[in-house]
Amino acid sequence: MSKNIKNLKIADVISKTAGKGWIYSDIVKDHFFHPRNLLLKNPKTGEFDAEGQIGAPQCGDVMRMWIKVDPKTEKIKKLKWRTFGCGSAIATTSIFSVMVTERGGMKIDKALKIRPQDIMKRLGGLPARKVHCSVLADKAFRTTINNYFRKTGQYQRIITEGTKIIDKTLNITERDIEEAVLEGAETINDLQKRLKVGIGDNSSLLEIEQLLRFYKEKYYGGSENRI
Amino acid sequence: MRKVYIDHAATTYMDKKVFRAMEPYFEKVYGNPSSIHKEGRKAKYALYQARKKVAQILGCQLAEIIFTGSGTESCNLAIFGMAEDFSEKKGHIITSKIEHHAILRPCEKLEKKGFSVTYLPVDREGIVDVLDIQEAVKPETFLISIIYANNEIGVIQSIAEIGKLIKRLNTARPPKSKIYFHTDACQAAGFLDLNVNKLGVDLLSLNGSKIYGPKGVGMLFVRQGIPIKPMILGGGQEEGLRAGTENLAGIIGFAKALEIVQRERKKESARLIKLRDYLISGIEKKIPKIVLNGHREKRLPNNVNVSILDIEGEAALLWLDKYGIYALTGSACDSQSLEPSHVILALGRPYEYAHGSLRFSLGRKTTKKDIDYLLKVLPRVVKTLREISPITVKL
Known part of the structure; x- marks a missing residue:
C-alpha cells in the first residue's frame, strides 16, 4: 500500500517533476500515445469469444473489451x-490488455485476481485523482469474463455483480458499499462508521475510496457542485 | 514544432512595457509607502500615480481603488466584506450559476452561516435574464454579484442594464436596505468598458494576470460610503480595507497593464473577433458533432469554447500538448475536484458535453497562422480519439 502511494506521488501533477516532466508517468504517456491491442474495426462474427462494456459517457469513462480465450x-x-475517457483511462486499458495477454496469455482465474493496485504499479503510478481509472479496467474485465462464462455455459463461475469481496476480514462486498452510499455515506469515515470497512483489512482502502467515488457519481453525479 | 499558447484566459505572459515599468520598484524604489522619510515618500508617490491611472480608467475617485493580492481576493472581499454587516439579519445575495469559484465558494460558505443565496440560471446561450434578477430580489437582499464576462465561455452579461435596474429598485427601498452591485470583471478588462458609473456598479474586481500584467495583484473598486468591512486587518493600508505593505512593483505593473489593454482594446478586439470567428467556423466546418458553448456574438473577442462529442477533453488536451498547442478543458478529468465544468452544465447541457468541452482563448500574439495550425491539428486529434472510443453520443 505505502509503495503504491509513493508511486502515485511521483506521477502526480504536484510532484517535483512538475514543469519538467509530463503529468503522468512515462509508461502512461507511452500507452496513451501508442495504445496496444486497440480494436479499431468492428470485429467479425466469431472473432472473439466474448465482449463487455462498463461506464457511462456522463461519467466521462466508457471501456469496452473483447477477449479470445483458449x-x-x-x-x-x-x-x-x-x-472513451481521459489519458489515464486510455493508458490503463492499454496496459491491462498487455498484462493479461503477455507471455502466451494469463489464465482466467489469475487474471481475475489482478487488482487496481497491480495495474497502477505497472503504469508507474497514477495521480491520486485518477486511481478510479484502474478500478474501471478491472471492472470492465470482470464484465467481459462474466459474458464469457455465460456464453460457455459456466454459470457457476459468474461473478455476480456487487458480490466482489472488498474487505476480506469482514466479508464486505461492493454491494454493501453501494448500499451505504445510497443510504447517505459520503466519506470514508461515513463508510467506516457504518461498515467498519477497511479497519481490519486496510489493503482495501484504495479500492473502497474508488468505489465510494464511483457510486457517489453514479447516484448523485455532480451533486457536490449543485448550485 | 510550432508552439501555440491559446490559453490566455488562464493567464497571459507579461507585456515588456509592463515589466520595464515595474523594474525600478524592486531595487531602486523600495520604500514602504507608509514611511514618512524620503524613501517612503517616493514609494507613496509612485503608488499615488498608479492609483490615479486606474481611477481614471474606471472613472472613479482615488480612494475607491483598493489594491489586493488577486482577482480571487477581490471577489472574496466583495462578498465577505459586504456580508459582515448583514450577518445578524441573515441577508440575501443574488448571483449566477456561471460565476467563477471565487464568487461561488464564498457564497456557499455564507449559506452555511445562515445567509440565503439565489443562484440565477442562464439561458442556453449563457445569458442571465435581467428580469430574473428583478424577480429574485427580496426585502433582505443586500448584494448582487454578476460576472461581467465569463471565464469559460466568454459570455458577456448586460451589466449596465442590471446596474440601471438596481438603481431603480433602490429608489423604492428604505436607505438602510439598499442593494449593492458587484461585478467580477477579470476576464472583461482587456476588451470591455470599465467605467463604473456607466456600468452602475458599486464594486468591481480586476486582476493583473489576465491583462499581460503581473500575477499576484488584484484590485477592488469600492464605491465610497458603502458598508464594507475588511477581511485582512493590520496597518490600515488601502483605506483600511486591505492591510499589508503594498505590493508596489505589482501595483505599478497592474496599472500599466490596465492602461495598455484599455487603450488598445477596441483595435485588439476587432482583430481578435475576426480570428475568433475564423476559428469557430473552421471547427464547425472540419469537425462533425460539435456545439459552440455560449452566445455567438455576446462573447469576449478572445473566447472559443466548443463541446466535441465522443471525446474526452483531457485526452484531447494531451494530444494537443504533444503538438505544441496549449488549451483548456471543462472535463471533470482535468479538474482537481473531478467535477465537470459548472458553467457548461448551467447551459443545460448533459455531462458528456462538459467532458468533451475545450476552451481556446486567444491573445495578443495569436495569429491567423496559429489558428490555421490549430485547425489542422484538432480534427486529427478528434479523429484519433473518436476511433478508439466505443461510444457515439447523439448530438
Whole structure:
C-alpha cells in the first residue's frame, strides 16, 4: 500500500517533476500515445469469444473489451479494447490488455485476481485523482469474463455483480458499499462508521475510496457542485 | 514544432512595457509607502500615480481603488466584506450559476452561516435574464454579484442594464436596505468598458494576470460610503480595507497593464473577433458533432469554447500538448475536484458535453497562422480519439 502511494506521488501533477516532466508517468504517456491491442474495426462474427462494456459517457469513462480465450488452457489469447475517457483511462486499458495477454496469455482465474493496485504499479503510478481509472479496467474485465462464462455455459463461475469481496476480514462486498452510499455515506469515515470497512483489512482502502467515488457519481453525479 | 499558447484566459505572459515599468520598484524604489522619510515618500508617490491611472480608467475617485493580492481576493472581499454587516439579519445575495469559484465558494460558505443565496440560471446561450434578477430580489437582499464576462465561455452579461435596474429598485427601498452591485470583471478588462458609473456598479474586481500584467495583484473598486468591512486587518493600508505593505512593483505593473489593454482594446478586439470567428467556423466546418458553448456574438473577442462529442477533453488536451498547442478543458478529468465544468452544465447541457468541452482563448500574439495550425491539428486529434472510443453520443 505505502509503495503504491509513493508511486502515485511521483506521477502526480504536484510532484517535483512538475514543469519538467509530463503529468503522468512515462509508461502512461507511452500507452496513451501508442495504445496496444486497440480494436479499431468492428470485429467479425466469431472473432472473439466474448465482449463487455462498463461506464457511462456522463461519467466521462466508457471501456469496452473483447477477449479470445483458449478453452483448453483457459489462457487469454487476445484482449482488444476501445475506451472513451481521459489519458489515464486510455493508458490503463492499454496496459491491462498487455498484462493479461503477455507471455502466451494469463489464465482466467489469475487474471481475475489482478487488482487496481497491480495495474497502477505497472503504469508507474497514477495521480491520486485518477486511481478510479484502474478500478474501471478491472471492472470492465470482470464484465467481459462474466459474458464469457455465460456464453460457455459456466454459470457457476459468474461473478455476480456487487458480490466482489472488498474487505476480506469482514466479508464486505461492493454491494454493501453501494448500499451505504445510497443510504447517505459520503466519506470514508461515513463508510467506516457504518461498515467498519477497511479497519481490519486496510489493503482495501484504495479500492473502497474508488468505489465510494464511483457510486457517489453514479447516484448523485455532480451533486457536490449543485448550485 | 510550432508552439501555440491559446490559453490566455488562464493567464497571459507579461507585456515588456509592463515589466520595464515595474523594474525600478524592486531595487531602486523600495520604500514602504507608509514611511514618512524620503524613501517612503517616493514609494507613496509612485503608488499615488498608479492609483490615479486606474481611477481614471474606471472613472472613479482615488480612494475607491483598493489594491489586493488577486482577482480571487477581490471577489472574496466583495462578498465577505459586504456580508459582515448583514450577518445578524441573515441577508440575501443574488448571483449566477456561471460565476467563477471565487464568487461561488464564498457564497456557499455564507449559506452555511445562515445567509440565503439565489443562484440565477442562464439561458442556453449563457445569458442571465435581467428580469430574473428583478424577480429574485427580496426585502433582505443586500448584494448582487454578476460576472461581467465569463471565464469559460466568454459570455458577456448586460451589466449596465442590471446596474440601471438596481438603481431603480433602490429608489423604492428604505436607505438602510439598499442593494449593492458587484461585478467580477477579470476576464472583461482587456476588451470591455470599465467605467463604473456607466456600468452602475458599486464594486468591481480586476486582476493583473489576465491583462499581460503581473500575477499576484488584484484590485477592488469600492464605491465610497458603502458598508464594507475588511477581511485582512493590520496597518490600515488601502483605506483600511486591505492591510499589508503594498505590493508596489505589482501595483505599478497592474496599472500599466490596465492602461495598455484599455487603450488598445477596441483595435485588439476587432482583430481578435475576426480570428475568433475564423476559428469557430473552421471547427464547425472540419469537425462533425460539435456545439459552440455560449452566445455567438455576446462573447469576449478572445473566447472559443466548443463541446466535441465522443471525446474526452483531457485526452484531447494531451494530444494537443504533444503538438505544441496549449488549451483548456471543462472535463471533470482535468479538474482537481473531478467535477465537470459548472458553467457548461448551467447551459443545460448533459455531462458528456462538459467532458468533451475545450476552451481556446486567444491573445495578443495569436495569429491567423496559429489558428490555421490549430485547425489542422484538432480534427486529427478528434479523429484519433473518436476511433478508439466505443461510444457515439447523439448530438
